[in-house]
Amino acid sequence: MKAKLGAAVWGAGWVSGEHIKAYKNNPHCEVVAIGSRKAESARAKADEAGIECAIYTDYDELLADKRVDIVSICTPNDRHAIETIKAAEAGKHILIEKPVALNLEDLARMRDVVRRAGVKTVVSFVLRWNPLFECIKGLQKTIALGQIFYAEVDYWHPLGRWYKGFDWVTTKKAGGSMLLAAGCHAVDAIRYFMESEIVEVSAYTTNAGECEYPGTIVAALKFENGRIGKVSATWDVRSPYTFSIELLGENGTLRDNRLYSKALLPGQTKFLEIPTILPDSGDVTHHPFQPEIDHLVDCILTNTESHVNLEDAVKTHEVCIAADMSAEEGHPVRLPLIS
Numbered sequence: 068m069k070a071k072l073g074a075a076v077w078g079a080g081w082v083s084g085e086h087i088k089a090y091k092n093n094p095h096c097e098v099v100a101i102g103s104r105k106a107e108s109a110r111a112k113a114d115e116a117g118i119e120c121a122i123y124t125d126y127d128e129l130l131a132d133k134r135v136d137i138v139s140i141c142t143p144n145d146r147h148a149i150e151t152i153k154a155a156e157a158g159k160h161i162l163i164e165k166p167v168a169l170n171l172e173d174l175a176r177m178r179d180v181v182r183r184a185g186v187k188t189v190v191s192f193v194l195r196w197n198p199l200f201e202c203i204k205g206l207q208k209t210i211a212l213g214q215i216f217y218a219e220v221d222y223w224h225p226l227g228r229w230y231k232g233f234d235w236v237t238t239k240k241a242g243g244s245m246l247l248a249a250g251c252h253a254v255d256a257i258r259y260f261m262e263s264e265i266v267e268v269s270a271y272t273t274n275a276g277e278c279e280y281p282g283t284i285v286a287a288l289k290f291e292n293g294r295i296g297k298v299s300a301t302w303d304v305r306s307p308y309t310f311s312i313e314l315l316g317e318n319g320t321l322r323d324n325r326l327y328s329k330a331l332l333p334g335q336t337k338f339l340e341i342p343t344i345l346p347d348s349g350d351v352t353h354h355p356f357q358p359e360i361d362h363l364v365d366c367i368l369t370n371t372e373s374h375v376n377l378e379d380a381v382k383t384h385e386v387c388i389a390a391d392m393s394a395e396e397g398h399p400v401r402l403p404l405i406s
Contacts, residue, residue, distance in 0.1 A: 071097045074090040074097065074135075074137045075098075075137065075139070076101050077103075077123075077129060079141075080142075080231070082164060082351045084112060085351050087113075088356070089357045093360060096360075099120055100121040101122060102122070102125075105124070126153065137363070137367070138161050140162070147164065147166065148173035148174075148177055152180045155184040155186050156180060160187040160363070161188045162189050163188060166247040168384060171388060182378075189359065189363040189373045192375050192380065192383070193356055195375055196355035196362070199324055203312070203321065206321070206326070207260070210331055211331040212319045213318030216294045216317060218313065219257075222298070223299070223301050225308065226282075237278040237280075237282075237302070245278070245300050246298075246386075246390055250300025253310070254298055254390075255383045258382065263294060264402070266289055267289040267400070268287070268389040270286035271286075271394055276303040278302060282303040283299075285297065286386075324343050385405060389402055
């Protein structure tokens, strides 16, 4: 294998700068290309990061660059599927921003192409590397919580025209839906913590904002192991960004970073606050992209599959689509939707 893996970032929006920075800081990588439909946007990202690299305005030309081993896809949501398929067919490893696709057909096709190509993928459910998430997974290896029998995860993100992507993320064509556009973080989190797959969804929506699709959704979830949960997501909220986590276990309870567990602490009389970093900001500079990209690079170098590869992420997206179907059709939807 060559001395360093060549990374290319396709898309020059807000999140791409964090990908570029993380690749630059990884000792096994170098950024060899940045691409965007506008050359000046890509060049501005290179200048911002202080790097010299190739600038592309044509995605096919970027994929043809033999120095490129990894592609980060940071474009609007409705372009992720075809760009992932092209990258896999070109033999590139891929970091895909969420959502990876907006419909079941694209999900299935992406999954099948990536399987055939044998490339490594990570889907950017970046909160899996948030310190609170890491604390929770650590607690789950102890007696503190026991098996989780009920969970709630809420993604409440106020959105306004101050956001540069407002005009596309609020459309059905490019944004998809509230869960697909952003609330998928909550769905991924509840799957991650429950350690069981979702088999049935019942959902309801309403709209109190400017989205083409309902900007608020709540979904009740039934898991394969018989446990239950709830996720909610909204752009419409008038409050600071909130990502709340409630886990009720047979041995204890977690409310964000507050733990109550007499199984672990027999003399405990009130919730104990765990000093950590909460997922309490929608600002991408607050998100742990460095460990995410370090993880992708490690998967490539060690030929191992990620816990959040495309195969896993398809299941999160299926739940989002099932919830949208349930809300629109007025009945529970069973999973899986893709064979």
